[in-house]
Every structure is written in structure tokens, then in C-alpha cells.
Amino acid sequence: MTDPSPSISLRNLDIAYGGVRVVQGVTFDVARGESFALVGESGSGKSTVLKALCGLAPEWTGTMQVLGQPGLHRPNRAMARRCQMVFQDPYGSLHPRKTVDAVLSEPLAIHGIGDRDERVEQALVDVGLDRRFRFRYPHQMSGGQRQRVAIARALMLEPEVMLLDEPTSALDVSVQAEILNLLKRLRAERGLTYLLVTHNLPVVSFLCERMAVMNKGRIVEIAQATALHDGSFTDPYSLALYAASGGNR
Amino acid sequence: MEMRSWLLDDSPASRGQAAAGRAYRIGLDLMRNPLTVLGAAIIALLVLTAIFAPWIAPEAWDGQNLERRLLPPSAEHWMGTDQLGRDIFSRVIHGTRITLMIVALVAVISAPLGLLIGAVSGYFSGWTDRILMGVTDVFLSMPKLVLALAFAAALGPGIENAIIAIAITTWPAYARIARAETLTIRNAEFTDAARLLGASHTRVILRHVLPLCTSSMIIRVTLDMAGIILTAAGLGFLGLGAQPPAPEWGAMISGGRSFIFDQWWVSTMPGFAIITVSLGFCFLGDGLRDVLDPKSETKR
Amino acid sequence: MSLLSVENLNVSFPTPQGRVNVVENLSFELGQERLGIVGESGSGKSMTGRAILRLIRPPGRVDGRILLEGADLTGLGERQMRAIRGARISMIMQDPRYSLNPVMTVGRQIEEALWVHERLPRREMKARTRQMLEAVRINDPDRVARMYAHELSGGMGQRVMIAMMLIPRPRLLIADEPTSALDVSVQGDVLTLIDDLVRDTGMGLILISHDLPLVARYCDRILVMNSGRVVETCRASDLYNATHPYTRGLLAAVPKMHETRDWLPVMDRTT
Numbered sequence: 001m002t003d004p005s006p007s008i009s010l011r012n013l014d015i016a017y018g019g020v021r022v023v024q025g026v027t028f029d030v031a032r033g034e035s036f037a038l039v040g041e042s043g044s045g046k047s048t049v050l051k052a053l054c055g056l057a058p059e060w061t062g063t064m065q066v067l068g069q070p071g072l073h074r075p076n077r078a079m080a081r082r083c084q085m086v087f088q089d090p091y092g093s094l095h096p097r098k099t100v101d102a103v104l105s106e107p108l109a110i111h112g113i114g115d116r117d118e119r120v121e122q123a124l125v126d127v128g129l130d131r132r133f134r135f136r137y138p139h140q141m142s143g144g145q146r147q148r149v150a151i152a153r154a155l156m157l158e159p160e161v162m163l164l165d166e167p168t169s170a171l172d173v174s175v176q177a178e179i180l181n182l183l184k185r186l187r188a189e190r191g192l193t194y195l196l197v198t199h200n201l202p203v204v205s206f207l208c209e210r211m212a213v214m215n216k217g218r219i220v221e222i223a224q225a226t227a228l229h230d231g232s233f234t235d236p237y238s239l240a241l242y243a244a245s246g247g248n249r
Numbered sequence: 250m251e252m253r254s255w256l257l258d259d260s261p262a263s264r265g266q267a268a269a270g271r272a273y274r275i276g277l278d279l280m281r282n283p284l285t286v287l288g289a290a291i292i293a294l295l296v297l298t299a300i301f302a303p304w305i306a307p308e309a310w311d312g313q314n315l316e317r318r319l320l321p322p323s324a325e326h327w328m329g330t331d332q333l334g335r336d337i338f339s340r341v342i343h344g345t346r347i348t349l350m351i352v353a354l355v356a357v358i359s360a361p362l363g364l365l366i367g368a369v370s371g372y373f374s375g376w377t378d379r380i381l382m383g384v385t386d387v388f389l390s391m392p393k394l395v396l397a398l399a400f401a402a403a404l405g406p407g408i409e410n411a412i413i414a415i416a417i418t419t420w421p422a423y424a425r426i427a428r429a430e431t432l433t434i435r436n437a438e439f440t441d442a443a444r445l446l447g448a449s450h451t452r453v454i455l456r457h458v459l460p461l462c463t464s465s466m467i468i469r470v471t472l473d474m475a476g477i478i479l480t481a482a483g484l485g486f487l488g489l490g491a492q493p494p495a496p497e498w499g500a501m502i503s504g505g506r507s508f509i510f511d512q513w514w515v516s517t518m519p520g521f522a523i524i525t526v527s528l529g530f531c532f533l534g535d536g537l538r539d540v541l542d543p544k545s546e547t548k549r
Numbered sequence: 550m551s552l553l554s555v556e557n558l559n560v561s562f563p564t565p566q567g568r569v570n571v572v573e574n575l576s577f578e579l580g581q582e583r584l585g586i587v588g589e590s591g592s593g594k595s596m597t598g599r600a601i602l603r604l605i606r607p608p609g610r611v612d613g614r615i616l617l618e619g620a621d622l623t624g625l626g627e628r629q630m631r632a633i634r635g636a637r638i639s640m641i642m643q644d645p646r647y648s649l650n651p652v653m654t655v656g657r658q659i660e661e662a663l664w665v666h667e668r669l670p671r672r673e674m675k676a677r678t679r680q681m682l683e684a685v686r687i688n689d690p691d692r693v694a695r696m697y698a699h700e701l702s703g704g705m706g707q708r709v710m711i712a713m714m715l716i717p718r719p720r721l722l723i724a725d726e727p728t729s730a731l732d733v734s735v736q737g738d739v740l741t742l743i744d745d746l747v748r749d750t751g752m753g754l755i756l757i758s759h760d761l762p763l764v765a766r767y768c769d770r771i772l773v774m775n776s777g778r779v780v781e782t783c784r785a786s787d788l789y790n791a792t793h794p795y796t797r798g799l800l801a802a803v804p805k806m807h808e809t810r811d812w813l814p815v816m817d818r819t820t
């Protein structure tokens with residue numbers, strides 16, 4: 001980590017949809033190569049923070065920096081190669097009429113990258129999908145298989161920052177284990193930075209160094225992931241979440 | 250059998266195979282409905298007749314012979330002859346070319362136009378939407394035939410102008426459908442994902458939104474074909490479409506109307522042709538709707 | 550008489566090597582109890598649920614007998630099936646937001662689900678909808694009822710779907726990963742709600758999930774599936790003592806709160 005400036009830096013970020021504020025005063029930094037988790041109540045605005053980071057939630061105020069660049073109000077081509085997102089819902093995030101091959105080739109076509117065949121095959125191998133899935137349509141695959149395609153798509157452009165919105169919540173434990181191992185391996189190999197949204201605290205414990213707990217649109221606590229070992233949280237909501245997840249048992 | 254399993258392969262080995270397999274499955278579904286098959290057969294017959302018209306028709310379409318005026322249908326003249334002694338069967342056969350041309354040109358002009366306007370309007374919403382849909386609504390608020398008549402009259406008689414007039418009146422309905430479909434697609438996560446990859450709005454519309462609108466568009470256009478043929482015939486009947494002596498079916502009906510009671514075949518025979526082709530498109534359109542219905546389409 | 554009985558269920562799809570069964574010879578009986586189906590991704594869990602409701606599209610094919618309260622479902626026509634879906638058997642699909650209508654408000658959709666079942670005056674329908682949304686722990690149900698599917702968060706979408714499926718009070722509920730996008734505390738509440746329905750109305754429940762601890766907690770009996778076949782059936786309380794290597798593999802792959810392993814064990818998927 002020669003570069004000391006953080007990958008993601010948020011100061012007092014407020015985000016609204018159609019004038020209704022759903023996220024308030026979010027402040028945190030994610031260092032280069034760090035893996036940072038965002039956990040919390042359903043509907044508390046976790047996905048919204050990720051969307052704002054890549055320009056899909058344009059109504060934000062405050063300061064936001066991604067890889068040294070000022071924050072975006074709409075997605076942009078240059079940023080696409082450096083920062084990618086995996087969506088929460090593997091059913092909605094794949095075009096119903098495109099084959100896996102078309103989905104994975106598209107980013108290459110947009111950015112004029114060659115060697116498409118090899119790269120697509122390699123991406124399938126990377127996420128542990130058999131070659132015979134290459135020309136299937138989404139409806140011919142199970143939920144977990146689709147999510148792997150979505151992860152492969154995000155990796156096609158070899159980004160530095162990955163925004164992961166519950167990448168494994170639709171997956172069974174054995175595939176979840178594979179994907180978590182994969183994410184860990186990719187991070188080690190390519191020095192990726194992760195901002196991971198999840199509601200599964202054990203996943204945080206496995207993959208992340210630090211975590212922020214969100215509740216009702218605010219961050220209530222930022223803690224080291226090691227706090228999960230002993231439950232040393234201070235905020236009452238964090239403690240309740242920890243207890244409900246089966247901590248201290 | 251080998252071909253079949255290649256087409257139905259669930260793990261195709263190439264882009265071509267995947268696309269062919271999808272087309273084959275749609276084809277199979279279509280074949281299950283006898284009316285659809287009938288409709289498809291009629292349309293296929295229409296196309297073949299148009300291509301091979303000079304070889305099928307026993308005579309030229311303008312072969313006048315005043316000595317055999319207004320002969321009733323017989324073994325020699327299957328559909329009889331008209332007031333100028335022309336063989337009606339030959340004229341109906343040649344008329345398929347005109348009908349097919351009208352249908353194809355209208356579809357080629359108005360469907361893409363409507364699709365594009367609707368998709369742009371639905372995708373961007375806001376002011377773009379309000380302006381485009383405002384224009385669309387103005388067109389939609391007037392009865393189609395009256396509008397086509399007005400345009401045809403303004404542009405002057407002639408088959409090209411009739412086609413333009415019909416195209417102008419049909420696109421708004423397509424724009425409405427495309428917009429409605431786009432509204433449901435616009436917020437889907439896959440469009441967000443495409444934009445995140447750096448895709449421009451143009452690319453998202455052309456590559457992601459339009460492909461999902463096309464199936465409902467194909468259905469609608471096919472079902473509208475009957476109406477288009479009738480409108481074209483109506484314009485021809487009123488003297489605003491194809492001009493005599495062109496063997497346009499509507500114009501032919503119009504030519505026979507002064508002796509409809511004594512020489513019924515002059516008007517009736519082209520009328521049959523119009524009805525048959527219109528029905529063909531209706532049957533096919535119905536079948537397509539059952540198979541391509543966008544709701545089942547997403548799961549296909 | 551059991552609520553649902555499935556005999557020799559097969560679901561197959563054509564491939565170049567002939568038809569391949571993604572569900573094979575599956576048989577089980579379900580009384581007024583909670584049955585869990587677990588198994589890895591692609592093992593055919595969702596296909597089993599869909600097959601019971603006859604939601605498998607060609608070229609997929611379903612064979613076998615499915616009896617609902619003694620009546621055979623396999624022979625029924627599409628129209629009769631439609632009367633059963635929603636009213637007597639409900640299924641919470643794995644793809645919540647995708648299964649919702651994108652251009653109809655959430656409230657309207659729930660009302661419509663109720664309408665199929667019983668005709669009530671408008672006011673009462675609204676009240677019932679509100680009640681149901683509250684029951685699945687949606688804060689501010691009035692606002693959410695006016696929202697469209699894309700405005701919901703992942704977990705809200707799932708809860709709306711659950712509300713929609715529970716409101717007609719079905720005899721049998723098939724829940725496919727119903728709570729995968731919910732945080733633990735909401736998850737607990739939602740499952741308790743389903744649990745109450747099982748107890749109070751005698752509803753049968755098939756809970757499809759990959760979350761082993763969750764299934765162990767909320768079910769009576771568990772089927773473990775692997776590549777379309779049932780490899781093990783056990784009482785929920787015995788899940789942690791399961792003997793089948795496949796089940797043990799699944800258990801080992803669950804990350805722990807005190808995770809210290811560098812890599813999680815994965816299954817050999819060479820087949």
C-alpha cells in the first residue's frame with residue numbers, strides 16, 4: 001500500500017430519492033486494498049450508498065471521492081474501468097434475453113478490448129462456472145449460477161474497487177464459500193478494494209477488516225471486524241444485531 | 250433428429266446455435282396452434298405468389314380485350330373478366346405485389362419509428378417524454394382512416410403517397426406500446442448494470458431496451474396488417490391510392506362498383522383476396538401473441 | 550390424509566445427451582408441518598417447488614404424481630391450476646423484485662392478491678393490506694404501499710412478496726429463499742409470523758433455503774438434496790449430527806462468527 005490516499009472517502013454524505021432523504025451524514029474512509037463492510041437493518045440505505053458511489057443515485061450532497069476522483073452524479077466511462085458494482089438481486093441484474101456470453105462480452109465491446117473469446121472463457125473459469133453455461137440464457141440457470149455471472153461481468157474490466165451488494169445472499173453455503181474464497185483470492189492477487197454490503201456477520205468476519213453498522217439511514221458505529229469475536233460493540237443497535245446473529249453463544 | 254437435438258441443446262456451443270435454438274423453440278410453439286399454421290400458410294402463399302406472379306398468372310395484368318368484357322367466372326377465366334376484358338384472376342395475382350409492398354413498406358417505416366420514439370420517450374421521461382407523447386397523442390386522437398385520407402389528399406394520389414399517409418397514421422400506436430414497455434424496463438437492474446459498465450444512453454436503448462420491446466411490437470404489427478391492407482384498399486377505392494390501371498385490390502373493387510348487381514364478380518373477387526390476406530395476418534398475429542407474449546418471454 | 554404428497558417427481562430438460570433430470574425420483578409426504586429443503590445451488594430445490602405448482606415451461610417436463618389433500622394435481626388443466634395457485638398453494642419466489650409488477654404500486658398488488666380470495670369493501674382491503682405489511686415489519690406501511698417495485702430495497706421487496714403470498718391464507722406455502730435479503734432480526738420476525746400461521750391455521754410449509762442453521766431452527770423435518778436427488782432426510786434437531794458426507798460438507802462451508810480460517814472448505818464439484 002504505497003499510496004496513502006484512501007480508495008473511497010465519504011464526508012457527511014446525504015442521499016435522497018425524489019427529495020426524500022434516505023441516508024444522512026455518512027462519513028467513512030476505505031483504504032486502498034482494504035475490505036470494508038457495511039451492515040445493518042434492511043432498508044437502512046446500504047445499497048443506496050453504493051449506488052451513490054457509482055453515480056446511480058444522483059441526488060447526493062456532501063463530499064465523496066473515489067480513487068482520488070470527485071464523486072459522480074451519473075455513471076461515467078473512465079470510472080467504469082476502475083470501479084464496478086455487483087447488484088443485490090441476481091434475477092434483475094441480468095438481461096433476460098442475453099446469453100452469458102453476450103453479458104460478459106458487452107463490457108469488452110464498450111471499451112474496445114480484444115481477445116474476447118479467451119477473456120470470456122477465463123472469466124467463467126474464474127467464477128467456477130462450467131463452459132457449457134457460456135451460451136445459456138439467465139432463465140436456464142439457478143440463482144447462484146446467475147450471481148456468478150454477475151460477478152464475472154463486474155470483473156471483466158479488471159477494476160480496482162469493487163462495490164459488492166450482498167453478493168452471496170442468494171447463494172447456498174457451498175457456493176457462498178466458493179465465492180468468498182474467490183473474492184479473497186482476487187483481492188490478494190489484484191490488490192482490490194472491497195466495499196461489501198451484507199447482513200451476514202460471519203461473512204464480515206471472514207472477508208473484512210473493518211465494518212460500519214447502519215440503522216435508519218445513519219452510521220451508528222464503525223468497528224474492527226475483530227469486534228465480532230468478542231462482541232465489543234458500543235452502540236445498542238450493533239449489540240442487538242450481534243446478539244440476533246448468534247454472537248456470544 | 251440430430252438437427253433437433255442440436256437445436257434444443259441446453260448448453261449450446263456457439264452464438265449461432267443459441268440463437269437458432271431460440272428461434273426453433275418459438276417455431277415449435279407456433280406450430281402447435283392450427284390457426285397460426287393456417288395464417289402462416291396464407292402469408293407464405295402471398296409472398297410466393299408475389300414473387301412468382303408473372304409465371305403464375307395466365308395473362309398480363311393489363312391485357313385488355315374488349316371483345317370479352319364482363320365474362321362470368323369459367324374454366325377459362327377463373328374469376329371472370331372486367332369491363333375492359335382483363336382477366337381478373339391475373340390481376341388479383343399481380344395485385345399481391347402491390348399489397349405486399351404496401352404492407353412491407355408501412356411496417357418498415359412505422360414500426361421502427363414508433364419503437365424508437367416510444368423507447369426514447371419512456372427511457373428519458375421528463376420533458377422529452379412530455380413533448381414526444383404530446384405529439385403522439387395529437388395523432389392518436391384522430392380517427393386513423395380520416396387522418397390517412399387527409400394526408401393522402403394533401404400529398405396527392407399515388408401509391409407512394411398512400412404508403413406514407415398510412416405510415417404516418419400507424420406509428421403513434423407503436424410509440425405508445427414501446428413507451429409502456431420501456432417504463433417497465435428502465436428501472437430494471439440490468440440497465441443500471443449496463444450503464445455502470447460505461448454504456449451510453451444510445452447503447453442502452455438500442456441493445457437493452459429495444460430487444461425487449463420487439464416481441465410485443467411484432468405481435469402488434471402483425472395484427473395491424475389487416476387494418477393496413479384495408480386502409481390501403483380504402484384509399485384505392487376512393488381514388489387516393491394506386492391509380493388505374495394498376496391492379497390494386499381496392500381500386501379494382503372500386504372499378505366494379507357500377508355493375509356490382511349484374512356482374513358481381515368484378516368487385517367480389519378482389520374483395521375475397523383482401524379478406525383472405527387480412528385473416529391470414531390476424532391468425533398469425535394471434536398465434537404470435539400466445540407464443541411471444543412478453544410476460545412469458547422473460548422466462549423463455 | 551396428508552396435505553401434500555409427492556410421488557416419484559421427475560423434472561427433466563433436454564440436452565444433447567438426451568433428457569437430463571434436474572429433479573429425480575423425489576417422493577415425500579407433507580402433513581401440517583414445516584418441511585425444509587436444503588442443498589447446494591443448482592441441486593433442483595426451486596425446480597421442485599415450481600413443479601408442484603406446475604410452473605415449469607417447455608421444453609422442461611414434469612412426471613410423477615402430486616396429490617393436494619388427496620386430489621391429483623397432475624391431471625388438472627391450466628385454468629384449474631390457476632385457481633389453486635395463490636388461493637390454496639402460494640409460492641414465494643426466489644426472485645422477489647423480479648416477480649413484482651413494475652408498473653403497479655405495491656399496495657395495489659397486495660390488494661389484488663387478496664381480492665382473488667375474498668371480496669371486501671375497499672376500506673377494509675386497504676386496512677388488511679396495511680396490517681399485513683406491518684406484520685412483515687415494514688416501517689411506514691402507508692408510504693411503502695404507494696411505492697413501485699424498483700423503489701424498494703432488496704429486503705423490502707422480499708417482505709412485500711411474503712405479504713402478498715400470505716394474505717390469501719393458503720393451505721400450503723412454498724417459500725423459496727424467503728429471507729435471503731433480510732437482516733437477522735427482521736428475518737426472525739418474518740419466520741415467526743409464518744410459523745404462527747402454521748400453528749394457528751394448520752398451513753403446511755415447505756421452506757427452501759441454503760441457510761442450514763435457519764432451516765434447523767424453523768423446520769420439523771429436512772430433506773437434503775444433491776443434483777436432483779434426496780441424499781438424506783432427517784429431523785431438524787438432528788441436522789448437526791448428520792452423517793452423510795454431503796451434508797457434513799455443507800455444514801463445514803458455513804462461515805463462523807469467530808472466523809479464523811483463511812479459506813473455507815468447498816465441495817468437490819467434479820461431476
Ligand SMILES: Nc1ncnc2c1ncn2[C@@H]1O[C@H](COP(=O)(O)OP(=O)(O)OP(=O)(O)O)[C@@H](O)[C@H]1O
Nearest residue numbers: 017022042043044045046047048700702703704705
Ligand atoms: N428509486 C428509489 N426511489 C425512492 N425510494 C427509494 C429508491 N430506492 C430505494 N429507496 C428507499 O431508500 C431506502 C433505502 O434503500 P436501500 O436499497 O439503500 O436499503 P438497503 O439498506 O440496501 O436494504 P436491504 O438490506 O433491504 O437491501 C428504502 O426506504 C427505500 O424504500
Ligand SMILES: Nc1ncnc2c1ncn2[C@@H]1O[C@H](COP(=O)(O)OP(=O)(O)OP(=O)(O)O)[C@@H](O)[C@H]1O
Nearest residue numbers: 140141142143144562571590591592593594595596
Ligand atoms: N430451462 C432450463 N434448461 C436447462 N436447465 C435448467 C433450466 N432451468 C434450470 N435448469 C437447471 O436445473 C438445475 C436446478 O435448478 P434450480 O433452480 O432448481 O436450483 P436451486 O436448487 O434452486 O439452486 P439455487 O440455490 O442456486 O437457487 C440447475 O442446474 C439449472 O442449471
Ligand SMILES: [Mg+2]
Nearest residue numbers: 047088702703
Ligand atoms: Mg440493498
Ligand SMILES: [Mg+2]
Nearest residue numbers: 142143595643
Ligand atoms: Mg433456487
